[in-house]
Amino acid sequence: MTRQHQGPALSRRLFISGALGCVATTATAHAADDILVGPAATPTSDQTTKLIVAGSAETPCGAWASRLAPDMAEELGQPPFELTFTTGWDGVTGANLFDAQEQLSSASSTLLVPGTALMASMTGDSRVHYAYQRWSPVLTICQPSVVVGHVSLHRSLGVILSSKTTRVAVSTPTGPELPTLLAFDLLALRPLPVSGYATPDAAMAALTGGLVDAIQLPMDAALKDRLAMLDKLGFIPLFLNTVAQQGPTPADMELPPTFPTVLLRERRTSTPAFLPQAWQAIASAASLKAALVLPLLTPPAKVARWRHAAETCAAKLSLQQIALANGQTVLSGSKCIAYYAMATPDVNVGMALRRWLALNLPRWRSALPAVQALPPAPAQ
Numbered sequence: 001m002t003r004q005h006q007g008p009a010l011s012r013r014l015f016i017s018g019a020l021g022c023v024a025t026t027a028t029a030h031a032a033d034d035i036l037v038g039p040a041a042t043p044t045s046d047q048t049t050k051l052i053v054a055g056s057a058e059t060p061c062g063a064w065a066s067r068l069a070p071d072m073a074e075e076l077g078q079p080p081f082e083l084t085f086t087t088g089w090d091g092v093t094g095a096n097l098f099d100a101q102e103q104l105s106s107a108s109s110t111l112l113v114p115g116t117a118l119m120a121s122m123t124g125d126s127r128v129h130y131a132y133q134r135w136s137p138v139l140t141i142c143q144p145s146v147v148v149g150h151v152s153l154h155r156s157l158g159v160i161l162s163s164k165t166t167r168v169a170v171s172t173p174t175g176p177e178l179p180t181l182l183a184f185d186l187l188a189l190r191p192l193p194v195s196g197y198a199t200p201d202a203a204m205a206a207l208t209g210g211l212v213d214a215i216q217l218p219m220d221a222a223l224k225d226r227l228a229m230l231d232k233l234g235f236i237p238l239f240l241n242t243v244a245q246q247g248p249t250p251a252d253m254e255l256p257p258t259f260p261t262v263l264l265r266e267r268r269t270s271t272p273a274f275l276p277q278a279w280q281a282i283a284s285a286a287s288l289k290a291a292l293v294l295p296l297l298t299p300p301a302k303v304a305r306w307r308h309a310a311e312t313c314a315a316k317l318s319l320q321q322i323a324l325a326n327g328q329t330v331l332s333g334s335k336c337i338a339y340y341a342m343a344t345p346d347v348n349v350g351m352a353l354r355r356w357l358a359l360n361l362p363r364w365r366s367a368l369p370a371v372q373a374l375p376p377a378p379a380q
Helices: 002-037 060-076 092-104 115-122 157-161 178-186 200-208 223-232 259-266 275-286 300-314 317-325 333-342 347-367
Strands: 050-053 082-085 110-113 135-142 145-149 166-169 191-194 214-218 236-240 288-295 329-332
Touching: 050 060, 050 092, 060 082, 060 110, 060 288, 060 300, 060 317, 092 110, 092 115, 110 115, 115 275, 115 288, 115 347, 135 300, 135 333, 145 178, 145 223, 166 178, 166 200, 178 191, 178 214, 178 259, 178 275, 178 347, 191 347, 200 214, 200 223, 214 223, 223 236, 236 259, 259 275, 275 288, 275 333, 275 347, 288 300, 300 317, 300 329, 300 333, 317 329, 329 333
Parallel strands: 050 082, 050 110, 166 191, 166 214
Antiparallel strands: 110 288, 135 288, 135 329, 145 214, 145 236
16 A cells, blocks of 8 residues: 555655756746846836936036936836036046945946046046046947147158157147147157147137147047148148047048057157057047946946947937937947947056156146237238
């Protein structure tokens, strides 16, 4: 009798064990899916609802915040973002606020920040209290610049023996025009920043007025007309402040080579150590109009969900048209991560940049007054 009941009892145990095993396998598979793509978004889930904008609503970063926020909230399936605009054009105030809130609050925020905030950190600005290396990028918007002037990039014997400097129109010596200053220094053309020209129109007026030898212009929708006007006066494009040209350009507009190409052609063996990598870092940061970033310690599921939403937004025709109209490029996914990595130099490169600044800033400040007056406009 015992053997007659043993078979059915054993079968029941095998059936229950098998069922439990299937449940465990299914749960494990769902857990793996959550790690890769994150849980489904619900209005009650713990998600970021505050978007800190490192700049006012009038800055390029502020304008992009108003365009991106509704689409990102829709793709994430959450309520509209609470936009928090900050003061300043370089983004340092907003980046400091983001860092402070991440340390004091358990509720995570996200940040839309311009590349000038990254440059401020690289150059050792005393206002900086954040480490942008601890941010995880999900979307970037880029716009390189072109250097225009009346400068011979080839070092002739006369240039080597003379003490002539190359005057460059800048907003400040450590502002967005810093890549141009470092580029001319790598070419041994003795750059000298002339401060006070923060807009393309002001820089062009200084160039045509004979106050500077070179200027930096954004590759925006107005670039073609600006280059045509300057070409009539004998000023030509010299190089692009970018590693590789990004984004489409008009077929009838001829652009100069990138700076690494010029540097390789003009100075093949005598390039200072680490400074070319420093140029790449600050040029990438200066070209960064806006970057949407999360804290580095954000859970992987959440980062994956945000990156998926960012890729979906970046592929939308309306957003692409806005970027194209402004001469900008929207990067998401692996391209976004790779671009942000170029603006994150290692310790040796960062130290080389700061040593270079420590040597040049005192000389620049004593060599020329901060702002020079433009010549009077001709009578109409």
